[in-house]
Amino acid sequence: MKIHRAGIVGLTGIAAGAPPSIPDPVFGHAHGDNHASGYAQIPNVTVVGACDLVLERNAEFLQNWGHRWPEARTYTDFRMMLAEAHLDILSVVTPDHRHADIVVAACEAGVKGIYCEKPIATTLADADRILAACRAHGVVLSIDHTRRWRQIWHQARVLIRSGALGPLRRIVATLAGPRAMLFRNATHLVDTVNFFAESDPAWVMSDLDDTHSNYPPRYAGDGGRDPATDPGASAYVRYENGVRAFICANKDGLARFELRLDCEHGRISVDDSSGAAEVTQLARPAPGGGDAQGDARPVKWLLPTAPVATGGLEAGLREVISHVEATARGESPASPLVSTGEDGRRTLSILLGILQSNHRGNVKVTYPIADM
Ligand SMILES: NC(=O)c1ccc[n+]([C@@H]2O[C@H](COP(=O)([O-])OP(=O)(O)OC[C@H]3O[C@@H](n4cnc5c(N)ncnc54)[C@H](O)[C@@H]3O)[C@@H](O)[C@H]2O)c1
Missing domain, CATH: 3.30.360.10 (Dihydrodipicolinate Reductase; domain 2)
Structure with a gap:
């Protein structure tokens, strides 16, 4: 089984909030609704890079998630993370107007799947840069408009x-x-x-x-x-x-x-x-x-309501990974992405x-x- 190397840029609560610590005696641990919690539920993913401009965010990440991914390194420069961490999957969780440069750089660095926070960008020019880069590099892009999961x-x-x-x-x-x-x-x-x-x-x-x-x-x-x-x-x-x-x-x-x-x-x-x-x-x-x-x-x-095994961010991340894996096998994914870059645009x-x-x-x- 391929283990996907994942990274997260932007490390506030929606990206890497602390995992719920006290388990319910019957149901066990609740799952947090953030990118790190989503990755933590997926067995063939390891988070190897986490990046924020603010050093305290990086320290919080290591405190909250270092035990789960001891290999993970933190960065203040996303370009350095892309150069060093050899990522397969990337979560883009920076403010809305700062998604585009990161997505484009990730495509150029060889990332195969990107889960980008909503809205895709704040200008159509940025959205088009994102779509063009993903198309040119064959990158799977999904936009986290959460209700779609x-x-x-x-x-x-x-x-x-x-x-x-x-x-x-x-x-x-x-x-x-x-x-x-x-x-x-x-x-x-x-x-x-x-x-x-x-x-x-x-x-x-x-x-x-x-x-x-x-x-x-x-x-x-x-x-x-x-x-x-x-x-x-x-x-x-x-x-x-x-x-x-x-x-x-x-x-x-x-x-x-x-x-x-x-x-x-x-x-x-x-x-x-x-x-x-x-x-x-x-x-x-x-x-x-x-x-x-x-x-x-x-x-x-x-x-x-139908009982489902996953929802929210975990489902979105699993979907990106399943599309990346299907593409690597040269197959069509079982179903279209529920939230494409074009939907985001x-x-x-x-x-x-x-x-x-x-x-x-x-x-x-x-x-x-x-x-x-
Ligand atoms: N899907 C949802 O329900 C949901 C919920 C909350 C936020 N969001 C989205 O998540 C994104 C982040 O939201 P937020 O409220 O955490 O924003 P925020 O502005 O509070 O924080 C984003 C973090 O990104 C960091 N950052 C900014 N530029 C960076 C860069 N170039 N490199 C590395 N780190 C950088 C900041 O230091 C900050 O810690 C936004 O796009 C927002 O719309 C989505």
Whole structure:
């Protein structure tokens, strides 16, 4: 069995938070939801390099994970890590505007699989550099829009794709509370909308939260967590396949992440915090009785959750590794990646379209778009 040599750049909690220390007497250790915890669950991976500009982050990494990977070395320069550590797999967990240089350098250094944090980048030029480098070097790239590895979203999509509710017409997506920042958290919301719309955007119109009505037509933050530099937004996205999406990612409401998927004969409401998906389906009207929509009685049911062995970051990392292994064998992977670089670029292009529309007076912005 090949042991994959992995590295992580950027070492905050989402990258390498401490492993849960006290096991449950029945269920054992819980798994942390971060990149290091994901790697720790995969037997044929060893983390050999960890890199952060800040020395304390490196020290924390060794303290939290040194016992698990005694071979691991820490670096403050990702280029030195790429030159010395001979990595097969890399996690890119730096701020959003610092993904591109690292991904490109990793491709050039011979890394075979990259799990890059969301959003893919903050400009289309950077996203395109990432995609071009991965294509040129045959590198497997996956973007960590985390919900793509949660079972409930897949089950909802399976039901929609089955046609049992009729064609998908409309998506109403809500994210509220102070974390409803476009690039920080609403990127998850927009990406989840794309996951269901299954089409490219045709055009977008938007209105940023009042606190950011004068925001420029490009991302103006520092790739980090400051709500002052990352706006909330309301937007209407029309997809090429006719699906309409209403995106409400506003900071001034009750914190929640919900999607309502309206189909011709029913709807699914997914509440991300409870993990519940409620299906409302029109019962068939009595034969010969009245109009199909008006006379039908709705039936409600909760979509049962399927038991799964993995989820979240571990599932994303396992998927990257399985694609790297299939490529090395000269085989096609068993199934397509659930979150490709192109998916990440599509989501970024909507975030940027939202900024451009607002900046130009809430006008209709038609795709394809370029950086402004
Ligand atoms: N998928 C999720 O749910 C989720 C959750 C949190 C954060 N994220 C993403 O993870 C990434 C990191 O987020 P964060 O909140 O930890 O950011 P952050 O800005 O708090 O920290 C990132 C770390 O990267 C380090 N860093 C920056 N540039 C570097 C470089 N060139 N080389 C080495 N280290 C460098 C910083 O010193 C810092 O320790 C972002 O892209 C963010 O959007 C994703």
